[in-house]
Amino acid sequence: MSHPSPAALLEHRGPALLLGAIDAFDGHQLLCTSRGTGPWRWPEILEGAAQSAGLMAGMQPGGPSATAVIAEYRGVIVHAPSHAGTIRYAARLVRRLLHFWRCRIEARSVDGKLLLEGEVTLSPKARARA
Amino acid sequence: MDSEDAFTSFAVHGGQARAVVRPSHARRLCEGHLPGDPFLPGAHLVGLMAEVAARLVAARSGPASALREVVRCVFLTPVRPDVEIVVTTAEPGDGRAPEPSLVDAEVRVRGAVAAHATLRFASPT
Numbered sequence: 001m002s003h004p005s006p007a008a009l010l011e012h013r014g015p016a017l018l019l020g021a022i023d024a025f026d027g028h029q030l031l032c033t034s035r036g037t038g039p040w041r042w043p044e045i046l047e048g049a050a051q052s053a054g055l056m057a058g059m060q061p062g063g064p065s066a067t068a069v070i071a072e073y074r075g076v077i078v079h080a081p082s083h084a085g086t087i088r089y090a091a092r093l094v095r096r097l098l099h100f101w102r103c104r105i106e107a108r109s110v111d112g113k114l115l116l117e118g119e120v121t122l123s124p125k126a127r128a129r130a
Numbered sequence: 131m132d133s134e135d136a137f138t139s140f141a142v143h144g145g146q147a148r149a150v151v152r153p154s155h156a157r158r159l160c161e162g163h164l165p166g167d168p169f170l171p172g173a174h175l176v177g178l179m180a181e182v183a184a185r186l187v188a189a190r191s192g193p194a195s196a197l198r199e200v201v202r203c204v205f206l207t208p209v210r211p212d213v214e215i216v217v218t219t220a221e222p223g224d225g226r227a228p229e230p231s232l233v234d235a236e237v238r239v240r241g242a243v244a245a246h247a248t249l250r251f252a253s254p255t
Contacts, residue, residue, distance in 0.1 A: 016162030
């Protein structure tokens with residue numbers, strides 16, 4: 001099954017668009033791949049993971065648009081301060097509370113090494129944060 | 131890697147650090163985020179807080195302070211690149227048992243808190 005391009009769903013452009021492709025979506029978890037091979041510092045890896053969560057939440061029934069913004073990060077473990085190479089992102093819905101969507105996020109290298117993991121809470125853009 | 135310092139000023143006093151983000155750096159972080167309505171991505175705000183916090187930890191405990199965890203970071207208002215962005219960090223003062231690896235951080239614009247975080251660094255050896 002083919003999936004739309006992240007560029008078609010996200011407002012991010014140029015260097016801010018960190019996702020190149022959606023690889024899989026089963027309704028609960030979204031897997032996607034970085035746009036390019038970096039090198040990436042951990043804030044960029046975190047931003048890519050947040051973008052994957054934004055896509056995942058936006059593809060839920062009744063979810064916020066894919067332009068949702070970040071309300072909170074929680075328990076984000078930085079396993080690697082930087083990485084050179086393609087990154088695989090995974091985002092899974094943990095819970096929904098009112099307008100907020102909390103997702104579990106992971107970023108891994110292509111050989112499966114865990115780079116970063118944690119939780120991100122998204123909110124609609126009208127309640128915009130970051 | 132950035133060729134210029136992300137901050138125009140940085141100072142440590144007591145257990146606190148204060149830094150002002152260089153405007154050109156803030157504009158660069160906003161490139162493509164988002165066209166027509168630029169504001170700093172949350173992950174980069176966390177990165178700025180972590181950078182100032184790392185310098186504070188280094189001033190307190192010596193070099194080689196690596197960020198281990200963003201324990202929590204909350205975003206209250208969008209941070210635009212065309213205003214002065216001030217990052218402050220301090221050791222937690224909320225009554226928890228002392229944990230030298232924790233640092234509290236804030237981003238302020240126009241005197242108001244736009245984001246705040248608690249960060250965990252590698253414990254001093």
